Amino acid sequence: MTNIHSTAADMASALAAKEISSIELTKQHLDRIASVDGKINAFLHIDNAGALEQAEAIDKKRASGEKLSPLAGVPIAVKDILAQKGIPTTAGSKILEGWRPPYDSTVVAKLKAAGVVILGKTNMDEFAMGSSTENSAYGTTQNPWDLTRTPGGSSGGSAAAVAAFEAPLAIGTDTGGSIRQPAALTGIVGVKPTYGAVSRYGVVAYSSSLDQVGPFARTVLDTALLHEAIAGHDERDSTSINAPVPQVVTAAKRLDVKGMKIGVIKELSGSGFQAGVSARIAESIELLVAAGAEIVEVSCPNFEYALAAYYLIAPSEASSNLARFDSMRYGLRVGDDGSRGAEEVMSATREAGFGKEVKRRIILGTYALSSGYYDAYYGSAQKVRTLVKQDFDNAFAKADVLISPVTPTTAFKIGEKSDDPVAMYLSDIATIPVNMAGIGGMSLPVGLADEDGLPVGLQIMAPVMQDDRFYRVGGTLEAALLSKWGQPILSKAPDLAVQK
């Protein structure tokens, strides 16, 4: 019986076999959203009419015998940072409140062309700056595992929607861990593809040399199906890689890691990581060995500087990218009473429209790029980026994939770190090096921490454009864990209906 708890792959099969219509499946999800989203606030905009219209169109095409894409008729949630024609797109910011883009981002256009039904837009930290969704101008998203905790961020709304069975699939973006960290904290799968694998056209830019769009789902195979639906070259993104998309669906189904070398990163283990996180990672390593993989230890000595470099590079690029919010062509305009010039109106608008963290990063980036400080800060950070890439090159000379925990801890309490930016930044310590080097990484749920019963994520990383490798390892480990547990991890999550 196909329902909201099914995998996307099973939903797709049931749709293809006409056991269920896309209209029925879409209604089930819209009903679920109506009943639980008041508790978790995963969505900023729910497009009931548009979703049903799209579902009906797919059902008609199927009835007429038209050949459809693998995910046709399956619903999805999209992070509110991707432009969707006619649908409010805020990037979690007041400065874009009410803006309805006149065009589709390439990823949204691909989803529409594939017949994937877009349910709505999900909550996020403003302009993707944050690790908890607490920086959203529209309220925090709650973690479905424990409503007093954050789902992580910045793509926290997308992760929470999938974990709460509001959608089987979701789109996120990952600049320093914004897909992998919320996936880890909510017990689902999230992938940051190789930089340039998925088009950034129509994605509100935060840090252009780091930003990447990627998939969320509850299984490795579902994640792979979505990955293949959105990846590929796009001439409208000049940083898009013009090469075939790795065969990630085939890799996800392979269920075999015999002879693979898996590198454990020494610097991303031990002290600094919660005991329950380390225990689940150690258990995963045992399962991979039992499945025939060889474990090697690798050292990445420069990773300890990656976080500092990231918090110079990303704000620097953001200070430039966010200059476009000038109150002239779209978005908010404040104080235009006829007596003030453009520059004053611009400054008043940006004061009113940007939140605290966004201002903090713009000012930090402006400082790091200003003359006299450029070499000491931005220039030094770019050199660290070179060192981080070298660390990965050396590690991948010894191993096919690398692994580490995704986060130092399980989901933290709402408010716990919101007044301490540096503490908040530390939650991205294991994910940031991947963005710096432009490689891909997956977050795979590998169990619950003993001390708090909350999900733990394993990060699996592969060299540039070898994303199939982490799908192969992830799929194998997922199967081993499932046979050990007897049921998927999300079946252990407390029922949202009884949570307060």
Added chain:
Amino acid sequence: MAAISRDDVAHLAKLARIEMTPAELDHMASELEQILGAVKRVQEVATSDIAPTSHPLSMSNVFRDDVVKPSLTNEEALSGAPAKADERFKVPQILGEE
């Protein structure tokens, strides 16, 4: 590195076109100092023999054929404008400021 003063932040805020109240400037100065204290670690390893990396891909001059394709209509392009007049964006006075 010298301490970040309120005047420094005021200058940065002016460059970034963000109006800030005196209280915000004070708060931002202390936060900026804390963050810079944490991120200046990059200087420990950034020696002169290391080449900087500005981008993960080594692509440059990505061109495509110059072909006219359908694009936004005037109405669509102006659909999000805070103010418009005569099929154009209407903006506050630009010239005549100091």
